[in-house]
Amino acid sequence: MPVRTLTIDGKPVSAVEGQTVLDAAQDAGITIPTLCHLDGVSDVGACRLCLVEVTGVSRLLPACVTKVTEGMEVRTESERLKRYRRMILELLFAERNHVCAVCVSNGRCELQNLAVAQGMDHVRFAYRFPPYEVDITHRMFGMDHNRCVLCSRCVRVCWFIEGAATKNVAGRGAGARIITDLSQPWGKSETCTSCGKCVQACPTGAKFHKGSTVAEMERDRSRLEFIVTAREKKQWIV
Amino acid sequence: MDRLTFATVWLGGCSGCHMSFLDLDEWLVDLADMVEVVYSPIVDRKEYPENVAVCLIEGAVANEDNLEQVKLIRARTRLLVSFGDCAVTGNVTAMRNPLRTAEPVLQRAYLDTANLRPRIPQARGIVPPLLDQVLPVHEVVPVDSFLPGCPPPADRIRTLLQDVIAGKGSLLSGENIRFG
Numbered sequence: 001m002p003v004r005t006l007t008i009d010g011k012p013v014s015a016v017e018g019q020t021v022l023d024a025a026q027d028a029g030i031t032i033p034t035l036c037h038l039d040g041v042s043d044v045g046a047c048r049l050c051l052v053e054v055t056g057v058s059r060l061l062p063a064c065v066t067k068v069t070e071g072m073e074v075r076t077e078s079e080r081l082k083r084y085r086r087m088i089l090e091l092l093f094a095e096r097n098h099v100c101a102v103c104v105s106n107g108r109c110e111l112q113n114l115a116v117a118q119g120m121d122h123v124r125f126a127y128r129f130p131p132y133e134v135d136i137t138h139r140m141f142g143m144d145h146n147r148c149v150l151c152s153r154c155v156r157v158c159w160f161i162e163g164a165a166t167k168n169v170a171g172r173g174a175g176a177r178i179i180t181d182l183s184q185p186w187g188k189s190e191t192c193t194s195c196g197k198c199v200q201a202c203p204t205g206a207k208f209h210k211g212s213t214v215a216e217m218e219r220d221r222s223r224l225e226f227i228v229t230a231r232e233k234k235q236w237i238v
Numbered sequence: 239m240d241r242l243t244f245a246t247v248w249l250g251g252c253s254g255c256h257m258s259f260l261d262l263d264e265w266l267v268d269l270a271d272m273v274e275v276v277y278s279p280i281v282d283r284k285e286y287p288e289n290v291a292v293c294l295i296e297g298a299v300a301n302e303d304n305l306e307q308v309k310l311i312r313a314r315t316r317l318l319v320s321f322g323d324c325a326v327t328g329n330v331t332a333m334r335n336p337l338r339t340a341e342p343v344l345q346r347a348y349l350d351t352a353n354l355r356p357r358i359p360q361a362r363g364i365v366p367p368l369l370d371q372v373l374p375v376h377e378v379v380p381v382d383s384f385l386p387g388c389p390p391p392a393d394r395i396r397t398l399l400q401d402v403i404a405g406k407g408s409l410l411s412g413e414n415i416r417f418g
Binding site: 100102112122132 | 320323326327328329330332333335336337338371374376377381384386388409410411413415416418
């Protein structure tokens with residue numbers, strides 16, 4: 001495995017060829033904010049929160065889908081990045097109806113945590129207040145489109161870990177939405193195995209266990225980690 | 239030393255932020271030595287005065303009265319603080335916005351669910367008409383400082399007020415800016 005040497009925030013880091021900047025940074029103990037990234041499933045660069053600066057490249061690059069190269073100089077902190085990250089979060093909050101106070105994930109939400117970490121004390125863009133529905137047709141789970149950030153984690157765990165391919169993304173841009181099968185009510189799905197991986201993967205309150213009320217939605221990521229470790233390292237976590 | 243003139247206002251919110259303010263408990267006694275409360279839902283004064291140094295504004299802009307008041311308050315206040323999630327984001331007060339107009343809300347509250355003489359209250363000058371869209375305060379007038387939370391915990395209110403009184407600025411950070 002050829003090794004590549006690069007610097008991240010001035011710190012020399014060695015990484016294996018083919019590794020992403022995000023992986024290399026994590027291995028070196030450097031934190032880059034992420035939202036659509038989920039350990040164990042392929043990255044898609046959907047949320048843009050992991051944008052970094054690379055010397056010689058004028059545009060910002062998403063660390064989760066940028067491969068390391070020899071001599072690369074990466075910066076994960078700058079005024080420009082801070083500005084962009086906060087703006088991305090504000091746009092996410094303005095795009096749908098994220099009412100933290102009455103959300104199942106209040107206090108345990110990755111979007112809310114990112115807003116705190118990035119210093120977002122208010123949203124400078126006009127809120128869109130789009131009318132979205134809540135699908136509670138499934139026996140065990142619910143999907144609240146108001147809280148969805150279109151990270152597509154649920155789609156990727158459904159396709160690549162469970163292999164059911166029930167969840168998908170339909171539409172374009174802000175009009176995109178997560179669908180079940182051919183855009184049917186979740187409860188009518190013939191492919192859903194009710195495994196709940198999508199619920200464990202969701203960063204916000206968009207997917208939830210039915211019956212959980214405000215701030216009650218606890219996720220158990222170890223259920224995903226268990227399968228991913230078994231698959232990638234051929235080890236069973238006991 | 240002259241005490242800072244201090245006001246609190248209650249617009250389209252549940253008054254939970256003011257309840258949290260009262261949770262400052264004995265520190266309120268200290269606060270009373272540092273500020274002069276010139277206007278508040280807990281003070282008997284009808285009109286918002288001129289030259290207010292600091293105003294905490296609870297609630298979103300939800301009706302015509304709120305809209306008029308918030309402009310007056312801005313014109314008469316040096317440091318305007320959006321106090322709580324409704325003022326900062328619209329929050330629960332703005333949950334009717336996806337319905338686009340106020341009409342379906344009034345219909346539901348006063349007609350569909352009423353069993354005695356259903357009618358939508360209308361009294362110009364007494365009952366302020368609802369705006370079709372509820373707005374966070376900073377979408378109507380410039381806001382200087384944001385104090386999020388539903389409600390903001392008393393400690394958070396105290397942190398902000400202490401900083402403002404000590405002249406250390408008015409911007410919160412870290413866990414003190416968490417919504418919800």
